[in-house]
Amino acid sequence: MPPVLRHISFCLPKGKVLAIVGASGAGKSTLADLLPRFYDPTEGYIAIDGIPIERFSLSSWRQQFGIVSQEAILFNDTVRNNIAFGCDMPAPSDADIENAARIAHAHSFISRLEQGYDTIIGERGSKLSGGERQRLTIARAILKNPPILILDEATSALDSDSERAVQEALTQLMQQRTTIVIAHRLSTVKNADEIIVLSEGNIVERGTHAQLISQNGAYAQLWAAQSSLAIKQFRA
Numbered sequence: 001m002p003p004v005l006r007h008i009s010f011c012l013p014k015g016k017v018l019a020i021v022g023a024s025g026a027g028k029s030t031l032a033d034l035l036p037r038f039y040d041p042t043e044g045y046i047a048i049d050g051i052p053i054e055r056f057s058l059s060s061w062r063q064q065f066g067i068v069s070q071e072a073i074l075f076n077d078t079v080r081n082n083i084a085f086g087c088d089m090p091a092p093s094d095a096d097i098e099n100a101a102r103i104a105h106a107h108s109f110i111s112r113l114e115q116g117y118d119t120i121i122g123e124r125g126s127k128l129s130g131g132e133r134q135r136l137t138i139a140r141a142i143l144k145n146p147p148i149l150i151l152d153e154a155t156s157a158l159d160s161d162s163e164r165a166v167q168e169a170l171t172q173l174m175q176q177r178t179t180i181v182i183a184h185r186l187s188t189v190k191n192a193d194e195i196i197v198l199s200e201g202n203i204v205e206r207g208t209h210a211q212l213i214s215q216n217g218a219y220a221q222l223w224a225a226q227s228s229l230a231i232k233q234f235r236a
């Protein structure tokens, strides 16, 4: 099989925000998944402060990440334990868990569940809606307070009201934190320190929003298409 990603090279400075955009299937999630080592590259390497990441134990390396992905990673356990997952030292208090859930706009739906925070959510959270699952993983990331955040379409399953509110919480969480953000909605990537445009596994453009707009290439086209769509929706 041909590789999904090729000729990828970039540097993510501490505390900065890197956005990855591109068509469906371009390789955005695959690229983001290399960082917490859900896959290892078949060629090349990833290093932090010059040290290849395989030198760290998988558990201590993954401790550095808060991940909100397209497919929520949830377990057939209680709401409480799902939010607290990965946050074991020190174990979070119930008040901390509830606070994170409130910020992620999850507290109200959790309170309506028969057993509240003690409700078992089913295999992969099957007893919850997509938006509810997503809000649980957002609460988990907020509670964990990690140095590196990966937000892969983190609000894609939410309705626009919850999306706006949760996006605000995520923007807060991104402050002073190294972040990789993937979003089809370009308004959420506009303020990134660097934007990488992927096409069929290659980086075809990179720069800030202003640079890429003035370059008038693939990103500028995506931006123009979304802006005219937004105007049409506004008029409709």
Ligand SMILES: Nc1ncnc2c1ncn2[C@@H]1O[C@H](COP(=O)(O)OP(=O)(O)OP(=O)(O)O)[C@@H](O)[C@H]1O
Pocket (backbone or CB within 6 Å): 004, 022, 023, 024, 025, 026, 027, 028, 029, 030, 031, 070
């Ligand atoms: N586990 C896998 N095994 C084999 N191929 C895969 C696997 N996951 C993804 N791919 C392939 O890798 C390519 C990139 O997929 P990826 O999920 O990274 O795309 P993406 O840019 O995140 O797309 P989307 O915007 O739809 O989320 C696709 O062609 C996909 O079919």
Ligand SMILES: [Mg+2]
Pocket (backbone or CB within 6 Å): 028, 029, 030, 070, 152
């Ligand atoms: Mg993806």
